[in-house]
């Protein structure tokens with residue numbers, strides 16, 4: 001993706017330029033999309049958006065007569081995004097390449113809003129699909145809304161009820177929900193949240209979470225891609241840890257690191273594997289706190305396949321990540337949530353997860369019990385996966401197909417002519 005060209009105020013990869021010239025610019029030009037074929041822009045800025053949109057992209061691309069699917073990335077993250085794109089063999093058609101070092105929220109949001117507006121203005125998609133709650137989602141939803149373009153929100157309806165936690169994700173998903181025409185809710189609870197906020201019921205579809213589809217597409221592996229993981233004594237008790245959320249950066253992250261040191265001290269057979277997020281504010285805390293701790297392995301972010309394999313081989317996981325909270329029930333793995341709350345209460349009600357907060361003694365107490373009492377650990381893995389069966393991408397594509405067909409028919413009737421996308 002390094003070999004990009006700047007055109008029309010934003011950057012595109014060479015294949016995108018070819019496609020834009022050949023086929024992708026029918027809106028103002030002579031060429032037209034076939035009747036009944038809708039142009040869909042799928043937006044991704046960060047690693048989790050790519051992972052969770054991959055099944056949607058593949059379901060849309062399996063219906064070329066109904067959808068022209070254009071993947072647009074803001075590159076809110078660079079390295080971690082590239083890693084996720086690789087895992088699914090995806091190349092974005094439009095790469096806005098917006099990441100800068102130590103970007104602030106206001107800085108990234110304003111640049112993304114401008115770049116996405118010019119991108120959508122040129123491509124004129126029939127619908128923009130966004131996923132989850134990142135700043136990219138906020139900017140893409142707003143840009144589409146200003147241009148009168150429909151928005152479909154994947155993973156809609158998650159709510160913590162606290163605008164400051166997670167910050168700013170709770171606001172981002174509410175904003176996406178406020179402008180979306182279609183809401184793809186992963187669970188019944190997420191649907192109920194939307195209905196409760198006044199979203200019409202016929203605009204909300206329970207689909208399951210696309211993360212289940214994504215992880216089912218990743219084959220199990222004997223060896224890791226990362227050599228350093230092959231050196232981990234997986235036959236001992238390995239605990240996988242990830243932390244990156246903004247509200248945990250600072251004192252909570254110091255507390256989490258102190259808890260990790262204590263757990264390793266209490267349990268000589270325990271090894272911790274901690275892939276450290278590339279956010280420099282996370283690394284500035286974690287590295288000095290844990291670099292010299294015995295049996296704590298700090299690694300760079302893992303490929304998606306390696307991460308899943310590490311979850312499978314761990315005794316349990318401690319994380320503040322939304323995606324990993326969902327992957328754990330799908331892989332039947334206990335998870336301790338390093339946050340004050342979760343917008344995924346299904347992880348707790350299904351028995352797989354416990355919200356332990358970020359105070360060191362509370363984390364140590366729970367981890368200690370699970371490491372001492374295997375029955376208690378096993379009891380956490382007997383529930384049902386609340387996030388679906390792995391057909392969310394297909395369901396989303398089916399709903400979208402029906403919706404775009406009826407919209408095209410309605411606009412054909414209004415103009416008194418033949419429906420065309």
Ligand code: UD1
Nearest residue numbers: 046076077078079080100101102103133134135278279280
């Ligand atoms: C973002 C999302 C969060 C998502 C997470 C997944 C927002 C507000 N938050 O959090 O919802 O769960 O991504 O990772 O959108 N950075 C690098 N290299 C990278 C990635 C990030 O240096 O590969 C730096 C950025 O330049 C920035 C910092 O890390 O300075 C934080 O990144 P940012 O995009 O603001 O949000 P995240 O905390 O990563």
